[in-house]
Amino acid sequence: MRLDRTDPLAALLLRSPIGALVDWAARVRASVQRKLLVAFLLITLLFIGMAAFSLLTMRGMTRQSELLDRAHQRLEWSQQIHHSLAMQMHLTAMALLVRDEAAIGSILRENNRFNEALARLEEAVEQPERAVIQKVRAGQEEAMAVVADIANLVRDSKIEAATRVHSTREDPLYRSIDALVSQMVQQEDARMVRLRDGMRAARERSLVVLGGFAAIAVLLALAAGFVISWMLIRPLSAAHGLLNELSSGRFGGSVKVPNNDELGELAVQLSATSRELARLDAEQRRAAQELAALNAKLQQTSVAKSEFLANMSHELRTPLNAILGFTEMLTDGLYGAVPGDFREPLADIQTNGRHLLRLINDVLDLSKIEAGRMELSLGEYSAEEVVNTVRASLRSLAEEKALEFRVELDAGLPEIMLGDAKRITQCLLNLAGNALKFTKRGRVTIRAERQGDFVHYSVADTGIGIPPEQLEAVFTEFRQLDATITREFGGTGLGLSITKKFVEMHGGRIWVESRLSEGSTFHFTIPLKSEMASTV
Amino acid sequence: MSDKTILYVEDNEFNRKIVRQLLAQTRYRLREAPDGESGVRAAQEELPDLILMDVQLPKMSGLDATRQLRADPRTARVPIIIVTSYALSGDEQKARDAGATAYIAKPYSPRDLLSKIREIVPEA
Known part of the structure; x- marks a missing residue:
């Protein structure tokens, strides 16, 4: 028998004196x-x-x-x-x-x-x-x-x-x-x-x-x-009706029954619950409205901030182009032979200028991502090309630090994959660059292998490692383990955050395993056939 | 054979100065234009051997200027190197779509710029 249906005979009887008896x-x-x-x-x-x-x-x-x-x-x-x-x-x-x-x-x-x-x-x-x-x-x-x-x-x-x-x-x-x-x-x-x-x-x-x-x-x-x-x-049946209302999100109704027994008590409690739910719901709605308004305001602020950062970095780059350009021409002897004492400060200007450029680029990337204006440019690429580009760019740094720099490519990887080769290269370059930066001796190994419908890239080092409590935070902006590391090893503190966002835009996943003073391994996966993920 | 002419369309005086001083050491002859419109005009008045085109320019963007030059039969075949302020994904594609011969990101190394120019238009 269904509680929300009364058969006609019972309805008729309930209207007769027997109904009064029921009451x-x-x-x-x-x-x-x-x-x-x-x-x-x-x-x-x-x-x-x-x-x-x-x-x-x-x-x-x-x-x-x-x-x-x-x-x-x-x-x-x-x-x-x-x-x-x-x-x-x-x-x-x-x-x-x-x-x-x-x-x-x-x-x-x-x-x-x-x-x-x-x-x-x-x-x-x-x-x-x-x-x-x-x-x-x-x-x-x-x-x-x-x-x-x-x-x-x-x-x-x-x-x-x-x-x-x-x-x-x-x-x-x-x-x-x-x-x-x-x-x-x-x-x-x-x-x-x-x-x-x-x-x-x-x-x-x-x-x-x-x-x-x-x-x-x-x-x-x-x-x-x-x-x-x-x-x-x-x-x-009355309680059933009220529960139906409650479950469909209509709060505040009540049940009135003549019962002076447990069921009467139940009805009273149910009505009280419904009133309380209505109160909470109203409160919740008000809070949600306030939150939505606040959120909209925050979003506006965030967009404004990102736009400001994007404009700023563009404006910053123009004079930087001049600084780097003139320095290079000076170093190259375009203005005559460079006195020996000038070589070192000129190199310092160049190093710091390039660092500033990297910072500006990272900030621009991040602000574009956060403003939702970063788009992947998907095309055919090969993992081998990506890995080789990264090795070529970092080989001299590895040699300088006398580190073993290895590349392992899975033979099972498809030759052609779909993704934003430039961004994937940027991700791997960030991770491998970090690995070389934080490793004083030992080796850095880059691996790429197939894992189902994904390419699994990993960069393992024998560097200083990351304390367990900080593992979560490494992918957050401006989080280097501490300020001394920034001074000692350089870097913007934005690379990992940007890497994470690019990986996620591809529909992949990034994570890290690490043991303090034994080394870290950063992993990320990219679908063999990436599609543009809407937002990150 | 006369020296090769290079037209540099760029609004920033310091950037123009870099290229001016860079090319002073070579046999290339440099002409300059501070905005898109005057860049197009200068190219149409006297056909250069190569155009260096900045993207963010007053009056007319470098991309629009490139398109206009490509549409004009007189200038359609001049090599154009587009200099963008930042290598964003898709920027290179935009430059190629507009009809650029090559693409270089700013900040560029003067050394690299010179070798790119030499690659497209040999000095002599």
Whole structure:
């Protein structure tokens, strides 16, 4: 079930009085656990009640069926009595007719059967019926006395006298007994019919009551289930809605639920969270706006600074051209022979002039990069050419310092690659120049090898090394390890930073490994086929 | 055979002076122009054997001046060395696109400049 969808039936029910019940259940000040417990207990009690009622009904029915059994028995006995009486009357007539002792014996047997059934019936019936039975018994005893008289007369062969006794005394007696017994049979029959009808009515009544009870129990259980589940679902659904708003970035909304339980507390907390988020968001937006404004201002300043630096370095270069040019012409003896004492200061002017030129060039490069105006001029080139150019430019410096200067080229490198050869050369020249600068003895090795879709250049030296804590900073502008190094080894402090930027513009990576007083290895990679990276 | 004429278009007096003093030692004859427009005019008035053209010039840039000279049939074939103030990537390409014969970055070594000139226009 999805929390953000309510099926139409539930929606309809929620608008009915049952909805008010849901509200009421939510407002009850109790924990969810207790509410659930009460609801389940209620449902359980309903079903226990129903079971008990069914048991009671079943017991009543059993008792009635026992009563019916007994009534049936009584009817049977009364019918037996009726039958025995008829047999006696018939046998008496037969004794008179056949004048036989055996018929008399049969009358006695039938009399015993009659008495036995009468005794059973008497035991089963209540007082009013018992009076009738006693009347029957009295009549029967009298009849038996008359039968004895008739038997004596028959034995003495006084048949006529016996017939007279039979017709004057016994027959009326039997008739009156028969009337009583018939009445008894009718009564028992009527009683049984009554009982059966009563039982049928009771059964129908209890079926209706039981069915009603079951229907009400099921309805109540359904209602309890509905109330309890919607008491839980409504706050959850409201919380879900708010969370949806929050997750889509709309803060500040709140949930209002009637619940006075954990879910109510949750809603309150959720609303508070939402308000706090809204506050933070507003704060954040304000801060971001301020920051953006500040950033724009800074960017303007930065562009202005870069432009200023670019113009400045151009303006600086023009007089520098004159200084270097005149010095060179002086040194070359264009103005006549140079006195011996002048040679050294002239060389110093030239060295410092060139250093100043390098500085100006680096500053211009950097300011162009930072102003986003540096573009690579991509073309076909070969790593061998790059490495050889670097070796050729630095060979004399290596020889001067008596350092071993090695170049190792991977045979697997493609002959033609795509990149800005001039900038890649500048990068390698910077690194190899630094390596020679910071190495007093030992060797400097330049390597170029293929590494997947990249050329991996590295420059290893046996120089002074870099302390671990400064490894990160070496690629930052104007960071030489300390001022003494700048004095001792020279350099602008911009070379590594520019190198890093050119490498990254190519889409490559630069890093350094170093051990203090053992040496450093600078690595950088350039894609075999570089594309212009948009910004650095 | 008369001496070779070199036209130097450059606004900075000191830079002109360097070339003037550099060429004073040789048999090259130097003519000077302080801006792009007068440079083009001077080349059209009297065809030089070689033009040294600065890029950042008043009135007309060295690149524009070169293009104009290349468009003029009289001056289309004169060798032009473009002197730029800084060897930025793409600068050389721009110079070649404009029609330059060669390209030299400033600050240049007078010695290198002279050998470049000699390479293109032998002294005698």
